[in-house]
Each structure stands twice: as C-alpha cells, then as structure tokens.
Amino acid sequence: MTKITPYDPHELGADFAYTVSDEDNGKRLDAVLAGQLDTMSRNRVQTLIKAGEVTVGSRKIIEPKHRVNEGDCIELQLPEAEDPEPQGENIPLAVVFEDDELIVIDKPAGLVVHPGAGNWTGTLVNALIHHCGSSLSGIGGVKRPGIVHRIDKDTSGLLVVAKTDRAHQGLSAQFADHGRSGPLERAYSALVWGAPSSLKGTIDANLARSHANRQKITVVKAAGRHAVTHWKIKDRFGNPEDEPLASLIECRLETGRTHQIRVHMAYAGYPLIGDKDYGSGFKTKINRLEQPLKSIVSRFNRQALHAGLLAFEHPLSGETMRFTSPYPADFSELLHALQKF
The missing domain is CATH 3.30.2350.10 (Pseudouridine synthase)
Known part of the structure; x- marks a missing residue:
C-alpha cells in the first residue's frame, strides 16, 4: 500500500494528503487517516474530522464514520497549536470580597472555571489573570493559577481563589479537611x-x-x-x-x-x-x-x-x-x- 501521495500536500494547502488505495477502499475515514498518521491517535483524528479539518475529494467531511473509495483524495489541515498558557481576558467578574491574599467570586452559570479541552479561552482563570495580574498563586499550575476548588460550568455560585501561595496552602488544607x-x-x-x-x-x-x-x-x-x-x-x-x-x-x-x-x-x-x-x-x-x-x-x-x-x-x-x-x-x-x- 502506498503511504505517500505522488504530490506535495503543501502545494494544495494541506498539511497531509493521501490517495485512497484499493486496500483502504470502503473503510471508515477516521480509520484510514489514523492508519496513515502514525503519530496521531484515532480520537485525535476524529476530533479533527468533526472540526471540519478534513476534506475528501475537495468536499468537507465531518463524519468520522464516512466510508472512502479507492482513488479519493483525503486532505488534512492541522489547526495552529493552542497556547497552553492561559492569557488574561477582560471578562466581567462579580467580586464579592477581595484583599491581598484571596478573592471571592460569585460565578455565573455557563462560565468554565479553568482552561481545558474545548475551553482554552473564556474561562474564570482568563478573567482572573486579567483582574489580578501576576498576583495569583502559582501552586495550581499554569492552567489553574489560584484555583482551590471548583464548581461545574453550569452551576452558579461562590468560589474562593488564592492570590498568594500561603493563602493557597491555607485554603487547600481547609478544603481537604x-x-x-x-x-x-x-x-x-x-x-x-x-x-x-x-x-x-x-x-x-x-x-x-x-x-x-x-x-x-x-x-x-x-x-x-x-x-x-x-x-x-x-x-x-x-x-x-x-x-x-x-x-x-x-x-x-x-x-x-x-x-x-x-x-x-x-x-x-x-x-x-x-x-x-x-x-x-x-x-x-x-x-x-x-x-x-x-x-x-x-x-x-x-x-x-x-x-x-x-x-x-x-x-x-x-x-x-x-x-x-x-x-x-x-x-x-x-x-x-x-x-x-
């Protein structure tokens, strides 16, 4: 089975291109792509397909289970890598209390607490970085600075966030107890x-x-x-x-x-x-x-x-x-x- 297309995929504006062989005829699109991309998991391939990053014969396909035919040209465009370090965003916060050590927020329903898969921006952490600057505790790591506890995205209500490492340690001990x-x-x-x-x-x-x-x-x-x-x-x-x-x-x-x-x-x-x-x-x-x-x-x-x-x-x-x-x-x-x- 030929693993490399006879043309340069970058000339077509794609990061990867593959012409379906007879061995792959009738197989699922996600299975074929995962078989060609040794460094990419099938779950990752499925995510890219659903995100509209894959075309078959110049037609965008968003169904991983789509069956391909011999001779189909599959093209994959990889999105730019996400910056893993959250950036400050000017998102309004309902601040209930704040001093040099901590801040208490009344979180609205619909606001994710910290960045993660599918929610790299628009989170409470992004809002806190903008509001507090560099004063947030670093114990929670880059993606969760100051976060001592969480509530679900669609749950509303009160959260306390640490602005210093000593406050984070003291609050974490209380929540653990x-x-x-x-x-x-x-x-x-x-x-x-x-x-x-x-x-x-x-x-x-x-x-x-x-x-x-x-x-x-x-x-x-x-x-x-x-x-x-x-x-x-x-x-x-x-x-x-x-x-x-x-x-x-x-x-x-x-x-x-x-x-x-x-x-x-x-x-x-x-x-x-x-x-x-x-x-x-x-x-x-x-x-x-x-x-x-x-x-x-x-x-x-x-x-x-x-x-x-x-x-x-x-x-x-x-x-x-x-x-x-x-x-x-x-x-x-x-x-x-x-x-x-």
Missing part, C-alpha cells in the same frame, strides 16, 4: 424532581468515572472515591394529595467530588431539574406539565444547582469569612413557578 475541624462550610440549593419522604438525610456512596462514558461519574459499590452528601428539604411543590412534583433541597458536602451532588441526588431517585447528564426522563416529566410551568422548565437549560453559601477561615488573619449569594434570575424564575404550581 472538609470542615471537620474548622469553619469551612459549603451549602448548595438544588431543585430536584420529586421529594424524599424524610425531611433530611445523608447519601454515602463512592463515585468513579463511568466505563461507558468517561465524561460522566457513576456510583460504584467497590473502589471509587469516598463521597458523602448531607441533604435537607427546604420546600416541596405540587398537589399535597399527590406525590410531590419537585422540591427545593439544601445539600452540604462532606467531600468534594466531581459532579457529586448531581450524581448522588440522581442515585437517590431525585435528579436535578435541567440536568441532561444525570436527569434521565426529564423530557417526559416536562411534557406532562401545564403552562406556564412547562415553558419555564423547558428553557431552563442547565442543572438547577446554586452554590449559595461559602464559609472558611481567612488563611492569614484567622477570621471566619462567611458569604452568601442570592439565587440568579433563572433559578429564581424556576423556583417561583414551582411554588405557584
């Missing part, structure tokens, strides 16, 4: 489908990456990471004579695992409203609602989770710092609609 011996508190408000029969409880269930989907977290009986969520009913919604439609629950974390509240509540049978990853069946529930609640729930395009309380000991002064955040507009609209149901 999970408030067992100090004033650290984290409380979240969640709007969930249904309602537990008890007024409060605890979910103690280990969490691990799902084997079926590495982007998701699942409860596991063995191994995994220890995870504990304490919850308390704040309000129930629906006809008192029927099963509750939904409820407002306060969750407090004893551990801080990825997607912990979302996975734990779904595991208990009360998934968060709007959670497309862990709220299976939410579309069916929405279809049974009456207007205007149906429209309000339908356009709530994120998990209904808000980090409304954050308390910790200032790492230098020793003072207990306590901050609260009001519900954002979309959360308030959903809550009020449920209360009227």
